[in-house]
Amino acid sequence: MGAPKQKWTSEEEEALRRGVLKHGAGKWRTIQKDPEFSPVLSSRSNIDLKDKWRNLSFSASGLGSRDKLRVPRPKAPSSSPSPSPQxxxxxxxxxxxxxxxxxxxxxxxxxxxxxxxxxxxxxxxxxxxxxxxxxxxxxxxxxxxxxxxxxxxxxxxxxxxxxxxxDPSLKKKDSAKSSKAAKGVGQxxxxxxxxxxxxxxxxxxxxxxxxxxxxxxxxxxxxxxxxxxxxxxxxxxxxxxxxxxxxxxxxxxxxxxxx
DNA sequence: CTAGGGTTAGGT
DNA sequence: ACCTAACCCTAG
Structure with missing residues (x-):
């Protein structure tokens, strides 16, 4: 109604981080029920904590638009077999x-x-x-x-x-990858x-x-x-x-x- | 209860 | 039009 999407605030994020830091990732319920984070994450569910943490980790390491990992790629570039995403x-x-x-x-x-x-x-x-x-x-x-x-x-x-x-040369799209890099650096x-x-x-x-x-x-x-x-x-x-x-x-x- | 997947909404 | 962030549903 009024708030279809409730964006996470710094306080909530901090509480989440600290909760994971203290108890460890996986104990969302414990963190949520913790009297210290209860007032902060009162409007947040354990599932929300997990989702937020997931998005956080993914955004911090995987980099949103580096590789088109979304949906199975219809066809892979002949130059880039990409067997295993290390x-x-x-x-x-x-x-x-x-x-x-x-x-x-x-x-x-x-x-x-x-x-x-x-x-x-x-x-x-x-x-x-x-x-x-x-x-x-x-x-x-x-x-x-x-x-x-x-x-x-x-x-x-x-x-x-x-x-x-x-960077136009290193665009997030796979166009740069499909194109054979003349330089020795590659992708x-x-x-x-x-x-x-x-x-x-x-x-x-x-x-x-x-x-x-x-x-x-x-x-x-x-x-x-x-x-x-x-x-x-x-x-x-x-x-x-x-x-x-x-x-x-x-x-x-x-x-x-x-x- | 936790983990994963899919969908919707909002922003750029 | 594309990507990011949150929300909901299902499985273990």
């Missing part, structure tokens, strides 16, 4: 491996490079908190890190900032997009750091944030490199905590 997923098996001493939390799979133990710690923490059976998506991890580090990245604008760019892989998205988020976070939110007025917090941002940038770069080679990213994490 999605960048971080698997976090709960198997207990003794190959990870508690002292050395840093375990870079690429031996050298040695980025920073900070990002590893954050990702591990995110995986530990989320502990999703199917592994956590990059977007989800980034989301967790954002909240955990009081990051106020792009919210819903993440897609806006990292996707369109209004971008979905996994690459994820890495790019991470890099974009980092860059955005850095830009946002200057503005500083009303929450974080402490200089210490900002200084720490800068460090974390740099570490995250390292992660983005590494992801980009590894994804370029077509390697699958798999971070093994030891479950040292039972929720």
């Amino acid at each position: 999605l960048l997923l971080l698997s976090a098996p709960n198997n207990v491996a003794e190959a990870s001493p508690p002292e050395d939390c840093e375990k870079s799979p690429q031996d050298d490079k040695t980025p920073s133990p900070k990002y590893s710690s954050m990702i591990l923490e995110a995986l530990d908190e989320l502990k999703e059976p199917n592994g956590s998506e990059v977007a989800t991890i980034c989301n967790f890190i954002e909240i955990d580090k009081s990051y106020k990245l792009t919210d819903s604008y993440a897609k806006r900032a990292l996707a369109p760019m209004k 971008l892989s979905p996994a690459l997009d994820a890495a790019e998205a991470a890099a974009m988020k980092v860059a955005d976070a850095e830009a946002k750091s200057h503005l500083a939110n009303e929450h974080m007025m402490e200089v210490e917090r900002i200084g720490k944030m800068a460090e974390e941002t740099e570490s995250l940038l390292e992660l983005a770069s590494e992801l980009y490199e590894r994804c370029s080679r077509g390697e699958a990213l798999t971070i093994l994490q030891v479950a040292h905590r039972e929720f």
Whole structure:
């Protein structure tokens, strides 16, 4: 009648994020019944929470108009067979491996490079908190890190900032793909997009750091944030490199905590 | 109750 | 005209 479509507000979205952060994805009913989010999500149903979270994750990682995944494609371009849409997923098996001493939390799979133990710690923490059976998506991890580090990245604008760019050469349509690229770069892989998205988020976070939110007025917090941002940038770069080679990213994490 | 799919409405 | 976001229905 008056409101056929009730758009989600920042408060509701924040509550949802925090709910997933605290309880974990899947416990929509618990989050909805939580006295802390009850007043905020009072007009929202558990199904709504799930839907919103789904749309959020999809918009943050898959990028709305990168690949025409909507409806089965009538005919695929001869130049682009696209056999398997590789999605960048971080698997976090709960198997207990003794190959990870508690002292050395840093375990870079690429031996050298040695980025920073900070990002590893954050990702591990995110995986530990989320502990999703199917592994956590990059977007989800980034989301967790954002909240955990009081990051106020792009919210819903993440897609806006990292996707369109209004590039005529790299149009969202498959027209660019069907056309044989004369350059050696070719088309971008979905996994690459994820890495790019991470890099974009980092860059955005850095830009946002200057503005500083009303929450974080402490200089210490900002200084720490800068460090974390740099570490995250390292992660983005590494992801980009590894994804370029077509390697699958798999971070093994030891479950040292039972929720 | 949660997960997935499909449909409708609104915005660009 | 196309895409994005929310809502509804069904299955496990």
